[in-house]
Amino acid sequence: MFYQPKNVPEALGLKAELKERGVFIAGGTDIVVLMNHGKAAPENFIDLTHIPELRAIHRHNGTMEMAGNVTHAQAGKLPIRCLAQAALSVGGPGIRELGTLAGNLATASPAGDGSTALLALDAEVELTSVRGTRRLPLEKFFLGYRKTALAPDEMITKIIVPTNYKTDWAKNGKRGAMNISIVAAAVAITPKNEARIALASVAPVPIRCHKAERFLAENGLSGDSIHQAAEIVRGEIKPITDHRASADYKIHLSGVMVRRLLENLVKS
């Protein structure tokens, strides 16, 4: 069956009833690819594209709240540097109009471009079901390779990020456009001058580099400490060798990207 709810409570009611047998569809940029290749044939779809409130973006007490269906095209216009950069690096214009930030999180790809930016921003996700609403730090949302904390009856209703972090973002891949990253990196400096470092494509899920962050918290954001933090990043990650690049190359690249991003951010 195909359902096209007009509001969130209606969608949650359906999901509570169908659980795993009901698949949320928004951009379709993951699930329809699987269907086209004969790798998935969901029984029931709950289409989220006709729920206007899920497209909303609100500023609220120094935070930006993006509803569950905010697209990469929408996020690309936000005044949050790392997030806008990450969103604009996703696919081409058509994919950015279709694909959503929340969908990118729910699919929990190790190479999620948006995930790095959101992790560096200490983003929180709001998960809602007919049972109620809870908030989780994004880091707690990713449980393992393509595994998330979403319960079978839950929906990502909001992504919440602060508006006062200084941020930057970069991705390295084999070509300029329509690129899946070899490594993607986001860095941020909080108002308390603490560094945040997030990487994708170097672990089963997009990750934060806490050891390097702690080192910078203890040693300040000098050129020398940034250099050492980049070394710590190299020790902290466990990429695999795959068709995009070797593990060694990803380790090397991660250090270079984090160092450059932090150096530029401190200077700016």
Place this chain on the structure above:
Amino acid sequence: MKKAAKAKPTGLWPLHFTLNGKKVSTKVRPTQTLLDFLRIEMGLTGTKGACLEGECGSCYVLVDGKPMNSCLMLAPQVQDRNVTTIEGFAHNKKLDVIQQKFVECGAVQCGYCTPGLIVAAKALLTENPHPSREEFLVGMEGNICRCTGYSKILRACELAADEMGLKKKA
């Protein structure tokens, strides 16, 4: 096996939307992609399919003016929306400016990518009538062409932008 067949999404979905300026009311198989629906049920074969995973852009259509990969959308998702395919570009047998410039510049070889590229260019120029070279490259980055090497395509798009600008002034 018998049960699964029963539970499969067999019911048809009543779909109402605008296609190339005309209201359409029909019934669709809800798991059919918009691409297949347009080509098979509507007979509009201008929109192409190739990679079926959002890499190539040959399936681009405009949905409420925005470029979207029709191979990744399910047909019922365009309920109440305004869809424009390449067939909706020419008016009174007169080609759209972008189409004209593609012809004039020889920006077409095998032609398979052309509808998608023209849709992408239209979306870009509607949002940004005077794109820089860099903005053109971003606006067209979702479309792959295996024949032309892109330079004639870019040239056609830039000339179309110029002409659309002149028309607006006049």
